[in-house]
Structures are given as C-alpha cells and as structure tokens.
Amino acid sequence: MDVFEIMTRNVDSLPSNYTVLDAAKKMRTLNVGVLPVTEEGHVVGMITDRDIVVRAISEELNPGNTSLKEVMSREIFSCKENADIAEAAKIMEERRVRRLLVQNNEGSVTGIISLGDIATHVQKELSGEILQQVSEPSFPRR
Incomplete structure (x- = not known):
C-alpha cells in the first residue's frame, strides 16, 4: 500500500x-497537532502542539508576540507519496517522529502521514513497532 492511499x-x-x-x-480550528511553516512558499519547518508547549509556553514567551520561526522544529522529515507505507514507517522509527510530510516527485507537499494513519489502515504490529521507537525519550529538536 502506498502512502498516497492513506495520507x-x-x-x-x-x-x-x-x-x-x-x-x-x-x-x-482544523483539529490538528502540526502545521508546516513556510517562507516564500517553501516549507522551512514544522510547528507542533508540543513545540508550542515546550518551547513557548514553558519558557513563558508571549504566544501573541512570538513568531513561529522562533519555536518551530527546523528538521523536516518527508517521504514521497508513492513510497510504500513500510518505508514511511521506517523513516518514522529512525527519526523518532510521529508525522512525515508527503511530497510528489516535483517536491511539492501533497499531504502528511501520521502514526495514526498507519495505525488505522495497516497492521497493528507495524504501528506498534513505530510507536515503541518514537516513544523513546529524547530531547526536543529545533
């Protein structure tokens, strides 16, 4: 099954x-926990609900005056939309992330695939393996 089918x-x-x-x-409004952050139409980072709590609120930064650039995660992990779900899962495990941007062959963002997407559409064993790797403690990355 390809990423495109469940993203x-x-x-x-x-x-x-x-x-x-x-x-x-x-x-x-969108009922999501992550948004890509852009500059001049290109993705330069990701902002997650966790970034907001750990990098802004806990540091007592004013959310109305703090730009996304100051607190976003700068590392962007992605896969191609025609990638197999197992390939996307491997990236999530290796990078310890719960979501990947999905790109077409031209490099444009066409979607996001999450651990939840995999869990609801694919074998439970695969999502369990990813969750085990992703859940290992690590420090937040910027």
Whole structure:
C-alpha cells in the first residue's frame, strides 16, 4: 500500500512570521497537532502542539508576540507519496517522529502521514513497532 492511499491531503500551513497564537488557533480550528511553516512558499519547518508547549509556553514567551520561526522544529522529515507505507514507517522509527510530510516527485507537499494513519489502515504490529521507537525519550529538536 502506498502512502498516497492513506495520507491526509490538503494540508494547511502558516508563514514563519505568524505567531504561536495564530498557530494554536489554526490547530484548534482544523483539529490538528502540526502545521508546516513556510517562507516564500517553501516549507522551512514544522510547528507542533508540543513545540508550542515546550518551547513557548514553558519558557513563558508571549504566544501573541512570538513568531513561529522562533519555536518551530527546523528538521523536516518527508517521504514521497508513492513510497510504500513500510518505508514511511521506517523513516518514522529512525527519526523518532510521529508525522512525515508527503511530497510528489516535483517536491511539492501533497499531504502528511501520521502514526495514526498507519495505525488505522495497516497492521497493528507495524504501528506498534513505530510507536515503541518514537516513544523513546529524547530531547526536543529545533
């Protein structure tokens, strides 16, 4: 099964100069926990609900005045939309992430695949293996 078959499509993003508060409101509206962050139409990072808590709120930064660029995760992990789900799962395990951007052959973002997508569409053993690797403690990356 290919990533394209189970990924979330029509992914919204926010520019890096938007605030943490903007991201939190958009996440609430869309009922999501992650948004790509862009500059000049290119993805330059990801902002997660965890980034907001660990890098902004716990540091007592003002969410209305703190830009996404200041707190976003800069490492971006992705896979191609025609990749096999096992390949995406391997990247998640190795990188200890719960979500990957999905790109077409031209490099444009076409979706996001999450551990939840894999868990609901594929063998439970595969999602369990990923969860075990992803859940090992590590420090937040920027």
